[in-house]
Amino acid sequence: MWKNVMMKQILLITDGCSNRGSNPIEAAKFARRLGITVNVVGILDGGDLNSAGRQEVQAIAEAGGGISRIVQAKQLAMTMQMVTKHTVQMTIQQVVNKELRQLMGTDADGLPPEKRSDVAEMVERLGDEAQLQLVLVIDTSASMHDKLPTVREAIRDLKIGLDVRHGQHQVAILTFPGQSGEEVSVITDFTHNANLIDLMNGLRANGGTPTGPAIEKATRMLSQELIERPAKRKDDGDGDMAAYVV
Amino acid sequence: MATWQHTLSDPFFQKGQIVTGLWNKKRYRIDGLLGSGANGEVYRVTCDGQYYALKVSVQAAEISLEHKILKQLQGVARGVDLGPLIFDLDDVQTAKGKAFFYVMEWVRGTDLDDFLQKRGPHWTPVLLLQLCTYLERLHTQGYCFGDLKAENCLVDEGRGVLRLVDFGGVTPFGRGVKEYTEWNDRAWWGQGSRLAEESYDVFALSMLVIQLLAPETRKQVGQIGPNYSLVKKSILSDPRFEDWRGLLRGVWDGRIRTVAALREALTPLVKKSVETEKKRKNKKTRHRDWTDWLLLGSAAVLVLVFCQFILAK
Numbered sequence: 001m002w003k004n005v006m007m008k009q010i011l012l013i014t015d016g017c018s019n020r021g022s023n024p025i026e027a028a029k030f031a032r033r034l035g036i037t038v039n040v041v042g043i044l045d046g047g048d049l050n051s052a053g054r055q056e057v058q059a060i061a062e063a064g065g066g067i068s069r070i071v072q073a074k075q076l077a078m079t080m081q082m083v084t085k086h087t088v089q090m091t092i093q094q095v096v097n098k099e100l101r102q103l104m105g106t107d108a109d110g111l112p113p114e115k116r117s118d119v120a121e122m123v124e125r126l127g128d129e130a131q132l133q134l135v136l137v138i139d140t141s142a143s144m145h146d147k148l149p150t151v152r153e154a155i156r157d158l159k160i161g162l163d164v165r166h167g168q169h170q171v172a173i174l175t176f177p178g179q180s181g182e183e184v185s186v187i188t189d190f191t192h193n194a195n196l197i198d199l200m201n202g203l204r205a206n207g208g209t210p211t212g213p214a215i216e217k218a219t220r221m222l223s224q225e226l227i228e229r230p231a232k233r234k235d236d237g238d239g240d241m242a243a244y245v246v
Numbered sequence: 247m248a249t250w251q252h253t254l255s256d257p258f259f260q261k262g263q264i265v266t267g268l269w270n271k272k273r274y275r276i277d278g279l280l281g282s283g284a285n286g287e288v289y290r291v292t293c294d295g296q297y298y299a300l301k302v303s304v305q306a307a308e309i310s311l312e313h314k315i316l317k318q319l320q321g322v323a324r325g326v327d328l329g330p331l332i333f334d335l336d337d338v339q340t341a342k343g344k345a346f347f348y349v350m351e352w353v354r355g356t357d358l359d360d361f362l363q364k365r366g367p368h369w370t371p372v373l374l375l376q377l378c379t380y381l382e383r384l385h386t387q388g389y390c391f392g393d394l395k396a397e398n399c400l401v402d403e404g405r406g407v408l409r410l411v412d413f414g415g416v417t418p419f420g421r422g423v424k425e426y427t428e429w430n431d432r433a434w435w436g437q438g439s440r441l442a443e444e445s446y447d448v449f450a451l452s453m454l455v456i457q458l459l460a461p462e463t464r465k466q467v468g469q470i471g472p473n474y475s476l477v478k479k480s481i482l483s484d485p486r487f488e489d490w491r492g493l494l495r496g497v498w499d500g501r502i503r504t505v506a507a508l509r510e511a512l513t514p515l516v517k518k519s520v521e522t523e524k525k526r527k528n529k530k531t532r533h534r535d536w537t538d539w540l541l542l543g544s545a546a547v548l549v550l551v552f553c554q555f556i557l558a559k
Contacts (some may be wrong), residue, residue, distance in 0.1 A: 075284075076427075084283060109306050109344065113269060113335045117314040120307035128421055153471070160433045164422040164441045206537070 014139035016209030027215035028064035035215035038064020176214035267336030355400025371515035390442035394450035406540035417442035
C-alpha cells in the first residue's frame, strides 16, 4: 500500500513577510485540503524576519498542516532535511494513529513508552519507502541575495539525503519573485533532475515577496499530477492519502 | 499539529526543578543543561543521590528508538561500554506540552581534544583503536554510528577509556544516516552517499583524525566549503600527518573501507605511540599511573587480535 502512496509536500524558504499578491495563509489552507503539506523554514541573518515575519512563517505552516522552523542560515541544510523527513513520518503516523485508535482506543503516544519503539520502527521504514513529491519554493527577494549560495548548498544536500531513500522522489524548484517580472518562475519541474547549475543562474535576488502566488503555483504543480494519474490510485484499495490527512 | 521550534524557544526544564515521569513515577532533580541539539536537550539530573543524564524531546518516536538501540547495545556489550548504560524511559508533562525522555548513565569525561593537548598527540592512535572496537561491535548489531565526531567522544581519565556519548545518529544499515556533521559526512565532501554502512563510519573516523591532529585545518578548509582535494593537499604537506598518510591514503583510494582494515593500518601507529610514551616516562622517571596500564592494555589487545588473526587462518 505505502509504496504506491505519493507524499506531497511544499517547502517554503523565506526570510521575510509576503507583500505582493494573494494571502499565503489562505493558499496554504487550500493546499492542505488537497492533501498537500506545507512546511516553512524562515532564515534569520540580516533578513527582515521581524515578529510579523515570524508569525507569518508559523501561520503558513499551521494552515498547511506542516512544520515551521526559524533558523540561522548555516542550519538551513540540516533543517530542510529534517523538516521533509519528519513530515513524511508525521503523515504516516497520523494514519497509523487512526488505525491504533480504532484497534486499541489510543494513539502511539498513549501506548506505554517501551512499546512505542515498534510503532516508531514501522513508521520509519514506511517513511523511507513512500514516494515523495516535493516542491521547493524559494524566496529570491532582495534581502535573500547573500543567502542564496547557502540555499543552493542546502538544496544539493537535500538531494543527497533523498537519494538514499528507498522510495522514489521528484523535486521541483520554484522561485519568487520570478526572473523577468512575473510573480513565480519554475527553475526545475518534476520531470527533470534538479540541475544546480540552472539554479545558480536561476536564483536572482530581486523585487517584492509574492509568497501567496508562489504557494498557489506549487499547489497547481502538485495537484496536476493528482489529476493526471488517477488510474494507479483507483486500483489501490487502501485509498488516497489525501483522504486520511486531517 | 506538531510545533517544532525548540531551538529558539525556552529550554524544557529549569535548574532545581523536579521532574516526575508519568508512567514510572520516578522523580529527577534537574541539575543543569549538558547540551542541546536539533533533536532535544540533555540534562544532568539527580535521582536517589545518584547522578544521571536525561535526554528529553518532543519526538516520542526518536526517544523510544534511541532508547531501544542503547538497551540493545547494553545487552551485547560484554564488558565493553558501548553506549551509556540506560535506566528509564518515560513521558513528562512540561509547560510546553507533553515531552518524552530517557535516563542514562552520566558519562564523566574530558573532551577528546583537551585530553590530547594534555597527554600529547601520540595518544590519538590508542584512543582510535578503542573506537574501532566500539564500531565493530555496533556494526555487528547492524547499525552505523553516523554522527562520529570529536564532540561525541569523551575520555574517562579515571578509567582511561574513550566513551561515545551521543547516539542520535545511530542508523540501521541500508537507510539514510539520521544525524551527521558536515566535516565528517562523506556525502558533504562528495565522496559517496549518505547511506548507513560500515564505510560511512570509516570515512567519518578519517576526518576525525584530521580534526584532532590539525584543528585549524578544519576551521580554514571547512569554512571554504566541501573541497576535498584541498584537504588532501594540506595533509600531504603537513608534517604532523607523516605517520598517518598511509592510513588516510587508504581511505581516499578506497583500500580502507572496513573497520578491520582501519585497525590494521592503525597498528604500527599504536606501536609507535607505546614507544613514545615509554621514552617520555623514562625521561621523567615518574611513578606508574593508569596511563601505563592503558598502554599495556592496548598492546595486549593488539597481541590478542594478532593471535586471533593467526588462529583464524
